[in-house]
Amino acid sequence: MARRGLALCAALGIVAAVPVANAQPPTDPQAEYEQLSEEAGKADEDLLKAQNDLARRNSELDQANADLAAANVSQQQAAAAVEQARADVDRFAAEAFQGGASSSRMSAVMSSGSIQNFLDKMSALGVIADQQNGALNALTAALAAADQARADAQGAQERAATARDAAARLTEEIRQNKATLDARIVEVRRALQRLSPATRAAMGTVKDTGSYLGPPGAANTALQAALAKRGSEYEWAAAGPSEFDCSGLTMWAYRAAGISLPHSSRMQYTLGRPVSQSELLPGDLVFYDDGSGNPSAIHHVGMYVGDGKMVDAPTEGQLVDVRSIRGDGHYIGARRIVG
Structure with a gap:
């Protein structure tokens, strides 16, 4: 539609006020979501x-x-x-x-x-x-x-x-x-x-039912508690026992191990000690921001399970499950709560 309008303007000898580069492509439903x-x-x-x-x-x-x-x-x-x-x-x-x-x-x-x-x-x-x-x-x-x-x-x-x-x-x-x-x-x-029924159905299905083990002690206790919640619904600001948001899941899991965490991914990022991505162990918490690298922009946390994967509560429409730590691509860092 935009291209046809520009062609018509050119045919009439009218200079277009808005360049083609500013034209917005149709919104992708998945990207919008x-x-x-x-x-x-x-x-x-x-x-x-x-x-x-x-x-x-x-x-x-x-x-x-x-x-x-x-x-x-x-x-x-x-x-x-x-x-x-x-x-x-x-x-x-x-x-x-x-x-x-x-x-x-x-x-x-x-x-x-x-x-x-x-x-x-x-x-x-x-x-x-x-x-x-x-x-x-x-x-x-x-x-x-x-x-x-x-x-x-x-x-x-x-x-x-x-x-x-x-x-x-x-x-x-x-x-x-x-x-x-x-x-x-x-x-x-x-x-x-606005997503297709097939996409919504796939998002509402647990895809990874594998077993994962962490170091003996509190980290593994928390890991198993989080994994046991696969299939739970996402709910904003929820912290269990049947519905979770991201930091609610990690807080609930570590509480099962006798460790108290705040219900906030930004605050959880200040706890424990930082570990590099190459040093990750099951039970470590992995964090995501908006791509700015600013801790105050952190909006998501998951728990590392091994093999480049994490268990997390992603967002509305998705279940607690195991998925890649690539996440949304805005990985900012990790924290080891115990050990």
Whole structure:
């Protein structure tokens, strides 16, 4: 259609404003489905990250509130200690002013009938002086404790306010990310329906039922747990036991091995230690981004099973299965969670 239009323009002596190179070819349904699935995967990851961040902020808020409550108790105790110490100091000051218990050492000498009596009186006055010094030291310590309690309370209040503000922002971010994800899911499902019935049927069939073994221990336990879920349906943000998204599957599998992972491929990429593709062992996690090489653009994770393959939960319309680690071609790296 575009070429016929350009030929007509040339015949009429009209210069075309848009070059042929800008003409868009018809959309390939499979390519469209894969592209929309990748975009939905990114939206899913954005949502999961925001949810994880919110949980962390809420935990920080709980801790700050607990610290604030403890600091308030310390403030009350410190205030009581200050009042008691101040009363003791005031009492000794009054006694000294009235010439009571703090009489001078000279008057003790003048009133002593014997050397022994003098020594006894001087010893008693030393005890009183020690008590006076103790009262002053107690007051000083109580005032310092009160200052520290006030500082702790202020710091806890500031941390709580920061955590509350961050939680509020993340709550709004989650709402927006959820709306974006829901819109992307609708697009993916429409694209899925544009595929041929034969293609959809093939995508909904488990193709690899082979056995794979990992190193003894947690890695192999996680691997077998993931392989046991072949045939499970994909569901956005799901983490089992019958439906999964990509990071939900790896999280569920490693939980079966007693290891806790966050429900986010981007966050899982920060765990364990990096391994090169040539060093991969069954149980390692393999990650995929948008081709930019940027970890913040990671949108998919699978678990290596050996022989250049991984078990993963790909996207809407596909089942948990074993497939090539080539994935969408945007392999960014791998992590060994144990060992």
